Amino acid sequence: MPENIPGLKENSVNCYTAENAVEYYKQLSDFKGGRIVITVGLPHKCPMIPLEVTFAMHDFIKDRGLLDKTEFYYTYPIGRVHSLENVAKWAAPEFDAKGIKYETLFNMKEVDGKNACVRSEEGGEVKYDLLVAVPPHKGQEVIEKNGLGENGWIPTNRNSLHMEGEHGKNVIVLGDTTNLPISKAGSTAHFEAETAAENVAAVIKMGRPVKAYDGKVFCFIEAGKDRATYAMFNYQNPPQPKAPTGAVHAFKMAYNKLYWATARGLL
Template identity: 90%
Template sequence: MRILVVGGGMGGTIFANHLARRIHHEMKTGKARITMLSASHEHVYQPGWLYVAMGRATPDELVREQQSLLEPGIEFHVDPVEEFHLAENHVKCKSGKVHEYDLIVISTGSRALPEKVPGLKENSINCYTAENAVEFFKQLSDFKGGRIVVTVGLPHKCPMIPLEITFAMHDFIKDRGLLDKTEFYYTYPIGRVHSLENVAKWAAPEFDRMGIKYETLFNMKEVDGKNAQVLSEEGGAVKYDLLVAVPPHKGQEVIEKNGLGENGWIPTNRSSLHMEGEHG
């Protein structure tokens, strides 16, 4: 059994390691083989970018050698997949090498795309890359008062990040003694402050207690940098002094190019995570 894992991020790494532990004997006797293909030799702990944005960590603390995180016996190659030939059970990599498999696990992840919303990239900060997180910390550190607006695009990974980032900034501003000079304004695309109902029921009273204002049913349309305001699809406009974005996300470009799913998202069965449609 040849198992191919495409993607060396958190999902691919956790899957490959769990499987390697479960089929340790089969791997040792040569009955099974796990191969991982990644675009980088580095593994980045992406949730840590929020800590970098708050000055609680540095980017180098969040990076490890991918090979060092894998169970012994997992074959690892830095050679990103460019072509998926699922009907023929093989992939073609950037190097030109072809990897055949009996079972494939696609774990290529997602990417933040602030450029999808006009004006968002140029006029906001976010914490989805090392560079963005460092810039976030710089701008937050330079902030001397005014209105901080949190704006949220859909879809985005990690459902908790809009709340996490708001509460973390509140602590940051409080520690600097600037709460009395700062207004927090949180926006969210649906009719409550979080997609999970129980979380929303907890968070809204917390916002009230902390003096954080919020507006629901606010779907970003564009950012008017000249007048420092975010415009919504619903016709609203919110002024900001510092705009913090949770940008909309797409899946990886290679998934789109290979026609495996619109916007890079592979349609899957919710329960089994098997691919659906003609490729499944």
């Protein structure tokens, strides 16, 4: 929902639709130097996206021979560079090593396209030559319009995954549709689906569920064009990202192909 921030839609690029991604690539390819500002709205899908787009752009600009003419400036809404504390502790030194500047406690208020600057609710102002946005997201409009959940997310029991309230006894909620305070990511839906499938089968066979969802999430984190790490966590255990390697990046790329080949029935 870039339109939720005055001026953001008209003056920034992002990667959240095919059309937007193509425009993003065009503008980054035509970029000749200056300041690239990465600005982040909350909530947003996939917690690692702000870091990944920053690292990927750094390597893209480096390959084009423009690193000495480019300044990367990353902003984030809370008091560290990522919402997950251990991920932030890993990412900040990576930024420092690459010369990526950052400002925390920066909540977007508006974008002034005429003066090429983004202003924050805290009173800050950052000039840009290219503004790359992670826009704020919301849930589905149909959910909100029908009174099923505030901001388009359905109230969901964190362990059983049943819809909260009197009508939720036989309703299981998965993925981005839930209001659970965990990542809006593909792996979240995957692990929730495992719990849901076992419980549906168990209820049919013996009249009661047998498994509770523990909040499990797994996210690869691309640290550039050829290095990656990962974060695996649940309700009780925070992520512990390791130093990024080429091997993890290669595994991620292979996993991506295997996943879609399986989904298409080729494997």
